[in-house]
Amino acid sequence: MTNATIETLKKRRTQYALGRNTTHSNDALEALIKEAIRLTPSSFNSQSSRAVILFGAASEKFWQLTEDALRAIVPAEAFAPTEAKMRAFASGIGTVLFYEDQDTVKGLQENFPLYADAFPTFSEHSAGMAQLAVWNALADAGLGASLQHYSPIADEPAARAFNVPASWKLRAQMPFGSHEASFKEKTFIEDDGRFLTYAGDLALAAE
Template sequence: MKLNTIENLKKRKSNYNLNKDIKVSDEDIIKMVEDVFLYSPSAFNSQSHKAIIVLGDEHDYLWEDLTLNTLLEIVKKEEKIKEVTEKMNSFKNAYGTILIFEDEDIVKSLQEQFPIFKDNFPIWSEQGSGMATIEMWNAFAEMGLGANLQHYNPLIDEKIQKRWDIPKNWVLRGQLIFGEIVEEAKAKEKIDIKKRVKVVK
């Protein structure tokens, strides 16, 4: 049986060589992200995962100014400064970024309501944002766009909160960068699937 879900999953790669010359409208991207967050599952229907869609000049600011300057405050070696600058420029060259958050207030509220599951709610919350992330990533692949997932949190959390007036209870979990694919990523080596998936009857 051939499934579109699997065919789209095969297209999803970590594409880093991206540009802004996309053939998809902002409206289609926004609708996709809204639908993913509307229909993605979450434990106890908590809907604790949140997103900020960063486009245009704000996307450029995120990588050229906000993140780069934060890293340059930490990095001192000249060769590392060049490496970090080139990497941030590659992210800036992409079209946009989805900032992915978890609402800690929702998680804490569930921990109080259901103390027997207290230790599990942070895990389930992460699983929810992970599912939403991969669903967006797959949708970008179906749209013909490339994406890569970054994690510059918590280094940039405070500056992001101030820049876009984000509630402090929204904790940054990842940055999904997307754009037109300039050069397709090479296939990565895979472990024999029989060593990873076991069938019992």
């Protein structure tokens, strides 16, 4: 069976070697990212996902701030690999900072107390789907990306630099750009240890 969604998922790979070789404008990429997040499912249609979209110097600033924060806690003699990563992330077209609005989550907890304990988890589900939606959209546009998690190290520097509302909680960062290196073949674990499939009466299947 041919399926466009599966073909996009095949194109979506983690790319660390990023560049700025693209014909896409920043405006077009901003619109693409916004639409991907806008169309992402969320529990009770809460639309809790938020994003700060950084291009060029703004993206470089974020990774410099993150590097500075890491330099304060990583031993100097071991910092070279971390510095190289920060520079690689900053070399792309831009970075998407993914947030979840905690005011939205709290509002759901107040309005639907029966599910109060579950809403933080539901919010994380929304966050993950938004990240994959953007990653897929970028892959379809011929761009590479990776998903990073420099929280809570980057939270306060980013909030100060980009005027992020206090209720937004940083969940992930996605540097993106042109592909400047090829990929190794992706490997998969065996299906037998990963999936269970049933058809018909489960009682019969259990006998």
